Amino acid sequence: MSEIIKIEQLRRTFQVGSEEVHALKGISFTIHSGEFVSIMGASGSGKSTLLNILGCLDRPTSGEYFIDGTAVSQRTKDELSTLRNRKIGFVFQSYNLLPRTSALENVELPLLYNNTISGKERRTKAITALEQVGLHDRMMHLPNQLSGGQQQRVAIARALVNDPVILLADEATGNLDTRTSYEIMSLFQQLNREGKTIAFVTHEPDIAVFTNRTIQLRDGHIVGDTPVVMQSAKEVLNNEELRIEN
Amino acid sequence: MNIFNLFKIAYKALLRNKTRAFLTMLGIIIGISSVIAMVSLGQSSSQSINNQISSMGTNLIMVMRTSQRQGGVNVGSANVQTLMAKDVDAIRNKAKYIGAVSPLVNASGQLVNGANNWPGSVQGGNSELISIRKYKIASGTNFTEQDVRNSAKVCIVGKTVVDNLFPNGESPLGKMIRFNKIPFKIIGVLESKGQNQMGQDQDDVIIAPYTTVQKRILAITYIHMIMASALSEETAGLATQEIETILHANHKLKAGQANDFDVRTQKEMLDMMNSVTGFLTVLLAAIASISLLVGGIGIMNIMYVTVTERIKEIGLRMSIGAKNKDILLQFLCESIILSLIGGIIGILFGLLLSYLASKGLSWPFIISIPSVGISFLVCAATGIFFGWYPAKKAASLDPINALRYE
Incomplete structure (x- = not known):
């Protein structure tokens, strides 16, 4: 199993007025290919800061971060943009779809910022991604014509379209x-079975049970890193339905 | 990111808010169309004046009397009696750049034919006057040098005079009319020339031998004016100097003494008119440019609002791989597209306006290619200039804050 994400003694310090705030106080872990990791913690635990760094939106104050073997810490802004475009798929809590733009065009968006992909390829890849999330019959729908769950599926398809090495989900079920x-x-479990590596940030323990590893953060430290016996979300869903029927 | 994708992104972003895009463009449309219309109309009016002056002959030279002091008294130009028919002869004999030259004596009075009458003025000249004034004889003949020597009571009349004295449509040729009780025989009728640039009817004219006007009507020995035509428009300047030299000698003026005459060319008149219309065109274009500036500020305003409104979108684009440069170019592109499309519509609308106006005023319709070209460049520059600041603001956003912006 190759190392998709590797962080070593990662620190992030913010300057708030004259005070230094230590959001991450030297954390290390490795995520291997095929893992489905949940990153848990209360607000203020540093999980958003961690996610920003993992997503190449922010740079650590010190420590090393490797994504797919590439060192990130010393990259320029433009290089980080390219890394985000090629290696990372983001899924946000509030979907962040462009309004008045069809599902297909929303999914195509990341590929527009990749010069190596032709217009025809772009369309094919976007269609494939939408099929993967089960929205092949909703391609031309606008976001306001879709339910919340469907909008999140479009957002997941958008995260998948550039074939990233990792999916980063930020409270993706929060809304x-x-x-x-x-x-x-x-x-997500289905995508994980198909081989996607996923890091899922959440504060809900009953969502974390659907992953196979949980990293607990508190006050900028890792306080727990435990393997989880993954429950099947599909089964839970079916059981739930049975319970309602009975 | 390549340019094509960039335009596609910008274009789609604009399409998401069509009404606003159109309203933003409206400022540019109004600005550009008013610049185009003003410049085009200015040029049309100057062309129209040019055409009319040229129809009088741009090689026309007029020698007029000027006021003079006699024993300390300024007598005014009307009382100067030093311009003589022999001056005309001197010019004809000595000048090299003059094609034709004629004296001019004016007398106004009442024309009568039976029960019909018409106020008119007789212009006395020699047989060359008609060609100098660019008139043509429609029927009948010009008078001869013989007629001039004999002070013959013959005349050539313009269309307006014919229409008023012969309202029943009979031929005026050979008929006798009276001018201040003196009978004149009509020997020719002029072709119609219409109005000149001052709105003067050029067909309201009677031309007779100047000797007849001098002796039989006015009882004077001097002449009012000399009209000459230079060999060509280019030699008009030389011809003017020549005439000045000849008349200076002929009037026995001392060196340095002020002339009692003034030589003017039609070209000077043309230049003066052109400078007036040119100034007006620049003035109107300057006023119209202010509306273009306001349109540009409108674009900046809307782009600025757009950036604030789309902070989340910008954050998203950055998170999926847009570089700062991509965001900058996208917003710049949007404002350029707005201003260019607005500009194109404005140019077409401005041309339509000036076409309708020039048709309404019966001026020639002129499309000024430079003004269209400059307007187009100004549009592009407006888009870049007024789009730059909002685009810069968008590009400098921090993706983390932009994504969390509510």
């Missing part, structure tokens, strides 16, 4: 009801 959350988790 959804329980049932739809389970559906989305089931989709």
